[in-house]
Amino acid sequence: MICLRLWREAPTERRLASGLVLLLACLVMVLMTGKSDAENLPPLKIVAFGTSLTARGGWQPGLQTRLSACLQRSVKVESVAKSGETSTWALTQLDRVVAEQPDIILIELYANDATLHRFVSLAQSRRNIADILDQLHQRLPRARIILMAMNPFSGLRGLIRPFVGSYISAHQAEARKRGLEFIDYRPDWERLTPDDLAAAIPDGAHPRPEVASKIIVPQLARHIAGRDCGE
Structure with a gap:
């Protein structure tokens, strides 16, 4: 004008x-x-909330870099995660997630619920994730909440999780009930040859960070920021 x-x-x-x-x-x-x-925009804040698949994942720096380049904006990815913990533990950590005031929350909390020796029933796991999602939505109404299914398990780590698929389905159902997003990385992992998959996840549960980044980051960045961001 x-x-x-x-x-x-x-x-x-x-x-x-x-x-x-x-x-x-x-x-x-x-x-x-x-x-x-663009330069004056505050950083896009993301909290990754989960188990060792997040705590030891190693994919967060790659996601931060990819999204920052795509969005032309500062991006900060923090983790609230602990190896060996379940959704019951996660219920005690909601204050930490809320304190970060994230724009996006990434959640994976089924993996240890599904282990036989932690005695978290499928019904309890479903109640826990429902409570987590409801509390986060109530306390962070503007946050984008994305549930995730991570990598497959094998060997002993797979044997102690005989019903892990049912736990994933239960968490996915609670997300869908609330109109929340869900990403499943397992098909991308399963496209690897058996030898490559075994090399990528040598202990049967925890992927090598560099491989996890190659599998997770493109799909997650594309989901968050649009198709071109995954290229």
Whole structure:
């Protein structure tokens, strides 16, 4: 609007010449303003909330870098996660998640619930995740909540989780009931050859960080920021 007013106020005989100059000046102003606005945005805050698949995952730095490049905005990924813990533990950690005031919360809390020796029944796990989702939505109504199914288990780690698929399905059902998002990385892991999968997850549960980043980051970044961000 400023550029248009200046052009109208210019003498008629000078409008053609001045118009070209003003056009170039206005383009520069628009580009500079857009850049300034992007730079002034607060960091996009993400909390990854989960088990050792998050605590030892190693995919968070890659996600931070990828999203920052895609969004042209600072991105900060924090973790509230602990190896060996269950959704029962997670219920005691909600204050920590809320304190971060995240824009996005990534959740994986089924893996240890599904182990036979921790005695978290399928019904209890489902009640826990429902309570977690309801509390987070109530306390962080603007946050985007994304549940995730991580990598497959094998060997002894798989044997102690004979019904892990049912736990994942229960958590997914609670997410869908609330209109929340769900991402399943298992199909991407299962596209690896048996030898490559065994090398990528040598203990049958915890992927090597560099491989986890290659599997998780593109899909998650694409899901958060759009198709082009995963390329």
